[in-house]
Amino acid sequence: FPNNAPPTGNTVEIATRQHALQDYASYTVINGLTFRYACNVCQDLMVQVGYNGAQHILFENNTVEWANAGGLYAVGSYNTFSNNLVRYNGQMGFSGSGSFQLWVDNQSLSNNWKLYNPGWEAGGGKWAWTYNSTIRGQQATCNNGVGIWLDMTNFNILVERCLLCSNWVAGILAEEYAIGFTVQNNVICGTQMFPGYSPKYGSGITMLDASNNN
Numbered sequence: 001f002p003n004n005a006p007p008t009g010n011t012v013e014i015a016t017r018q019h020a021l022q023d024y025a026s027y028t029v030i031n032g033l034t035f036r037y038a039c040n041v042c043q044d045l046m047v048q049v050g051y052n053g054a055q056h057i058l059f060e061n062n063t064v065e066w067a068n069a070g071g072l073y074a075v076g077s078y079n080t081f082s083n084n085l086v087r088y089n090g091q092m093g094f095s096g097s098g099s100f101q102l103w104v105d106n107q108s109l110s111n112n113w114k115l116y117n118p119g120w121e122a123g124g125g126k127w128a129w130t131y132n133s134t135i136r137g138q139q140a141t142c143n144n145g146v147g148i149w150l151d152m153t154n155f156n157i158l159v160e161r162c163l164l165c166s167n168w169v170a171g172i173l174a175e176e177y178a179i180g181f182t183v184q185n186n187v188i189c190g191t192q193m194f195p196g197y198s199p200k201y202g203s204g205i206t207m208l209d210a211s212n213n214n
Contacts, residue, residue, distance in 0.1 A: 015039040015068065022048045026055045026076075034063040042069045043121065045095055050076025053098075060084065070095055071111065074103065081106060086125075090114040092145060094125030101133040108140040108147075118145035118168045118194055128152040138162040140171075147188075150174040150181065157181035164204075166190040175208035 001007060020035040030049065038046035046067035049059045053076055060082040064071040071089035074081045075097040084106045086093040093108035108124040116122040123145020127135075129152060139162070140147035147164035150157060153176065164171035164186065171188035174181065183205065193202030 013037065018044065018046075019048060020046050020064075020067075022051055023057065023059075024051050024054055026057065028054075029058045030060075030062060031058070032061045034065070036063075036066050038067050040067055040069045042091055042116070043095075045070035045073035046089070047071065048073040048075075049081070050074060050079045050098060053077065055079065058082070063087075064093075065089065067091075069114075074098075074101070077101070080104070085109070087111065088113065091116050092122050092124070092126060093140070093143065094127075096125060096127040096133075096135075097129045099131040099133065101130065103133075103135045103138060105137040106139070108138065108143060110142045112144035115144060122146075123169070124148060124164075124167060126151055127154055127157070130154045130157060132156045134158045134160075135162065136160050138164075140167060141165045143167045145169060146173045147171045147191075148173070150178045151176050153177045154181060155179050159183045160185050162186045164188045164191075166192070168192050168194050169202065170206040171204045173206045173208075175206075177209065178207070 015037040018040045035047045055077045057079040063085045065088045067089040069091040071086045073095045077099045080102045082104045087109040089111045093111040112122040124140030124143040124147040126149040147167040188204035
C-alpha cells in the first residue's frame, strides 16, 4: 500500500478468473460493455473476440481495462472492432490477427504498466498473421511499448488516420514479413527510445524485414 500503510481498513480488489469474455460465435454483436480485471498471463488476453475463426462479429463501444496482462484479442475473419477503449492493461492493449478485419476508431492508452520488455510483446497493440485488413483511426498514446506493431506475416494491411503519440520504441513497427501494407495520413509524435536498444528504435516508423510497402 502507498506509504507502507497497513491493509486494515482498505479495500483490496482481486481477480479470480483468467478471461472476462471468450466469443466463439459468428454473427454476434457486443456493444457498450465494460470488461475489467482478470488474472490472465502473457499471450492469453482477457477478452477474446473472434476466437477459433468466428466471423462477422461487431465489437463496438466497449471498454477493456486493468487486465493483468493483455486486454483485447481481436481475431477471426470479416469482423469489425469499432470505437473501443482499451487501457491500463498490464502487458498490452490489443492483439490482432485474421483476414478481412476492420479496426476503426479504437483507443489504446497507457498499457504495459507492468513494464514487460517492449521488444518482445508489449504496448499499444501487436498484429500477426493478418491479411487484407484495415487499422483506421487508431489512437495509441502513452503506452510503454510500440503503438502499432505488425509482426510475423502480415499481408496487405492499410494503416491510416491514426494518432500515435508518446509510445516507446516506435509509433509503428513493421517486421518479419510485413508485405504489401500501406501507411498513410497518420500523426506520430513523441516516440521515446528504450534504454539499451539500438538508436534505430525510437523513431516514428521502423521497418525491419518488410518489403513492397508504401
